[in-house]
Amino acid sequence: MAQNCLKCLKYTMCAVNFLCFMCGTAVLAFGVYMTMQLKMSALIPTLAQLSVPNMLLICGIIITCVSFLGFLGALKENRCLLLTFFLLLFILMVVELIAACLLLVYETxxxxxxxxxxxxxxxxxxxxxxxxxxxxxxxxxxxxxxxxxxxxxxxxxxxxxxxxxxxxxxxxxxxxxxxxLETMQNWFEENFLYTGVSVIVLCIIEVLGMCFAMTLFCHIRRSGLGYKL
Known part of the structure; x- marks a missing residue:
């Protein structure tokens, strides 16, 4: 029974990370498209690195890399990849929370x-x-x-x-x-709630991913499977 549950967990991780990889690829492609269409760097040079297209590019790259790492680690039952996947998710969650706090503090x-x-x-x-x-x-x-x-x-x-x-x-x-200026402020205020909800949902997904990865990691270590390639 335990083996069946762990197999289910393994393939669930593979499926979820594959879906995240596809979503990350779509976000990356959309970021490239917006970079070509919407050029905000010339208008707001101070925040040029934090523009929407740049953030989409960064998020797309991070999502594809981390999800691929989780997919490969679960599929191959590789302890090193699973532990790296766990640590990266933890770091990303901390960075997201810090960025959200800074945005609230320095909004003005x-x-x-x-x-x-x-x-x-x-x-x-x-x-x-x-x-x-x-x-x-x-x-x-x-x-x-x-x-x-x-x-x-x-x-x-x-x-x-x-x-x-x-x-x-x-x-x-x-x-x-x-x-x-007024239109942009209204747009950000209207989407602020959605941004907050998205961050909370993303943190919940990351916590679940960390729990799944650590559970699979502990099972592999107890089973003495080592670093399967």
Whole structure:
């Protein structure tokens, strides 16, 4: 009976880690796509390394590597791989909790950095008349349905077409009323609850993964199977 339960645990770990590997691959591919489509580094250079595309890339790489490690460790009944899988999940859980706490503590400071970067980027775009920078603003203004940092007046007499509600702009165009700073803040606030729930669910999955890995590890060690390859 015990052997059957452990076999069930082994193949359950293999199946779950395989699904996580496929999800990680999808997240990685989506991160690459967003990196090509949404260029926020030019608009918010202070937080360029923490942009959504970069975070998706990092998460995709981590998920694929860790899940593959867990899949191989469970399939081969390798104590070294299972222990490494356990330690990596523990480290990831600690890092996630620390990052969530830092985000709560420094929420105001992060908002100020985003505001300064957006204003500096808009001023630079108007001054240098850079086509590349204007293209980045077009992407953001279309994605968030906004115009300028606070409103359309930020652009002065050089209002880009992405600020228009109608496309193409008419002789007397109507502009988007909300600024990108307010729209971004609202978007993050609306998704904050989902982010928190996602972190909690992810931590629960990681704890279950650690329990499964340690249970299988202890069984292999008691059985004296060693490091099967």
């Amino acid at each position: 400071e992060i908002g100020e950095m985003v505001k300064k970067d957006l204003q500096a980027s808009l001023d630079k775009t108007k001054k240098e008349n850079s086509t590349a920078a204007l293209s980045d603003w077009d992407v953001v203004q279309n994605a968030f349905t906004c115009c300028g940092v606070y409103n359309v007046s930020d652009w002065g007499d050089k209002v880009p077409s992405s600020c228009c509600i109608t496309d193409p702009c008419e002789a007397h165009p109507r502009y988007k009323k909300k600024g990108c």
